[in-house]
Amino acid sequence: MPRSNDTIALIATPLGEGGIGVVQVSGPQALEMAGKLFRSRRATSASGGLLPEIDLTKAQSGSLFYGTIHDSEGLIDEVLVSIWRANGGPTGGGLVEINCHGGIMAVQKTLEAFLKMGARKGKWKELLDGVAPVQEGLDLIQREALLLLPRAKTRLSVKMLLSQYQSAPGGLSHEVRKLGEEAKRIKEKLMGCDTPGVASAFHLLLSSLTALVNSSPFGLALVNPLKVTIAGAPNVGKSTLFNALLREDRVLVHHEPGTTRDYIIEFISIEGMPLELIDTAGLREAEGVEGVGVEWARALHQEADKVILMLDASRHITQEEEGLIGTLDTSKVVPVLNKIDLVGSRCPPEADALQLFSIPPCEVSALSGKGLDGLRRMLVKEFLPEIERGPHRPIVFTQRQKGLLEEALSVARGLPRDIIDCFTASEVCQKLDQLEKLLLGVLKE
Numbered sequence: 001m002p003r004s005n006d007t008i009a010l011i012a013t014p015l016g017e018g019g020i021g022v023v024q025v026s027g028p029q030a031l032e033m034a035g036k037l038f039r040s041r042r043a044t045s046a047s048g049g050l051l052p053e054i055d056l057t058k059a060q061s062g063s064l065f066y067g068t069i070h071d072s073e074g075l076i077d078e079v080l081v082s083i084w085r086a087n088g089g090p091t092g093g094g095l096v097e098i099n100c101h102g103g104i105m106a107v108q109k110t111l112e113a114f115l116k117m118g119a120r121k122g123k124w125k126e127l128l129d130g131v132a133p134v135q136e137g138l139d140l141i142q143r144e145a146l147l148l149l150p151r152a153k154t155r156l157s158v159k160m161l162l163s164q165y166q167s168a169p170g171g172l173s174h175e176v177r178k179l180g181e182e183a184k185r186i187k188e189k190l191m192g193c194d195t196p197g198v199a200s201a202f203h204l205l206l207s208s209l210t211a212l213v214n215s216s217p218f219g220l221a222l223v224n225p226l227k228v229t230i231a232g233a234p235n236v237g238k239s240t241l242f243n244a245l246l247r248e249d250r251v252l253v254h255h256e257p258g259t260t261r262d263y264i265i266e267f268i269s270i271e272g273m274p275l276e277l278i279d280t281a282g283l284r285e286a287e288g289v290e291g292v293g294v295e296w297a298r299a300l301h302q303e304a305d306k307v308i309l310m311l312d313a314s315r316h317i318t319q320e321e322e323g324l325i326g327t328l329d330t331s332k333v334v335p336v337l338n339k340i341d342l343v344g345s346r347c348p349p350e351a352d353a354l355q356l357f358s359i360p361p362c363e364v365s366a367l368s369g370k371g372l373d374g375l376r377r378m379l380v381k382e383f384l385p386e387i388e389r390g391p392h393r394p395i396v397f398t399q400r401q402k403g404l405l406e407e408a409l410s411v412a413r414g415l416p417r418d419i420i421d422c423f424t425a426s427e428v429c430q431k432l433d434q435l436e437k438l439l440l441g442v443l444k445e
């Protein structure tokens with residue numbers, strides 16, 4: 001049984017999941033302890049001097065802060081801290097969530113720092129019993145953002161979710177609420193045959209709703225990293241590319257064909273977009289263990305959102321490779337010609353099969369790194385304009401939101417262009433009512 005005057009600390013995300021780990025601290029001393037370990041980003045002025053610390057014990061409930069967490073030995077990690085002050089929390093008092101970026105070590109060191117300050121190591125049950133009530137008052141979009149924050153894989157994902165978490169302009173909740181109110185206002189004007197300005201207001205509503213729905217591929221990809229497999233014959237340099245994109249020697253590279261037999265998954269970030277990169281066994285007729293690896297590889301390429309098809313620029317395409325190209329969904333293939341360092345001034349081999357792809361192959365040397373920046377950009381090409389526009393605007397980030405907003409958009413598109421005709425008002429008003437309800441449904445459970 002929890003003791004009511006205890007402050008408890010525990011790791012609230014499964015260890016080893018990667019990305020961000022969350023330490024939760026709750027109880028009467030939670031805010032005070034967190035205040036001692038946390039330094040907000042604003043704590044250092046441009047000249048390097050320390051500005052007054054944010055006092056977490058006085059922070060508003062539901063606020064979030066970006067900064068660093070320190071113990072007596074120095075910096076532990078760059079973190080995101082959320083504060084909840086209510087009678088909730090497993091042992092009463094405040095609740096602090098520290099979202100660490102730095103993997104298992106940072107999460108564990110953060111937990112230890114709280115334990116050293118006198119917090120008791122809590123259990124999962126205590127967390128589940130106590131957390132929900134303190135987060136009341138949030139709408140469903142905000143809850144979704146909060147729930148996804150600990151699993152965000154890149155800083156851009158965190159920033160996007162934080163923006164959507166806010167109920168201020170720039171957040172999805174605010175925008176959806178505004179559009180719902182607008183649908184209602186247009187309906188009321190129509191009912192009163194007060195038509196001036198209605199058509200332009202409706203036009204604006206329609207374009208805002210379209211922009212929201214169009215933001216969903218970007219938002220969803222920030223939350224659910226796209227799966228990118230590396231496909232190709234043995235020895236073309238798949239594992240070398242995997243390591244190069246990861247910027248570490250994660251997998252074995254060898255001149256013998258058939259080196260990779262298993263598949264290996266790691267997360268990478270390109271321009272802030274999280275991607276799940278998968279190295280696979282080289283595709284060829286094989287038996288035994290290698291044959292199993294080849295089967296897995298084929299299944300992974302089928303499931304992937306994108307397939308990097310790697311060919312060796314220093315030799316001609318084989319019949320087996322021609323066959324492989326025929327089995328891939330060409331719309332999701334990013335063709336790559338590797339080992340261009342061996343080609344010198346000679347042109348890389350032309351292949352009719354490469355004409356199948358809508359984009360020309362990226363010419364790279366996975367060994368020297370040449371051409372990899374171009375490949376990186378190619379992998380996130382469709383998101384580049386969205387990345388440019390930044391994360392601080394309303395962005396749809398769950399399938400639930402997307403589904404409801406798409407439905408709302410189709411209702412809005414079904415309305416007559418000339419909405420100002422008040423003789424058809426009752427029919428139009430019904431639709432506007434439906435539109436308003438759908439929009440409000442995005443906010444509520």
Ligand SMILES: Nc1nc2c(ncn2[C@@H]2O[C@H](COP(=O)(O)OP(=O)(O)OP(=O)(O)O)[C@@H](O)[C@H]2O)c(=O)[nH]1
Nearest residue numbers: 234235236237238239240254258259260282366367
């Ligand atoms: N010159 C040159 N050699 C490369 C390049 N990329 C890879 N290699 C070499 O090609 C050989 C095979 O590389 P791997 O990365 O193991 O190839 P793989 O496609 O993963 O091979 P499997 O796992 O057997 O399917 C190694 O000797 C690499 O050093 C490159 O860009 N240029």
Ligand SMILES: [Mg+2]
Nearest residue numbers: 238239259260
């Ligand atoms: Mg390999």
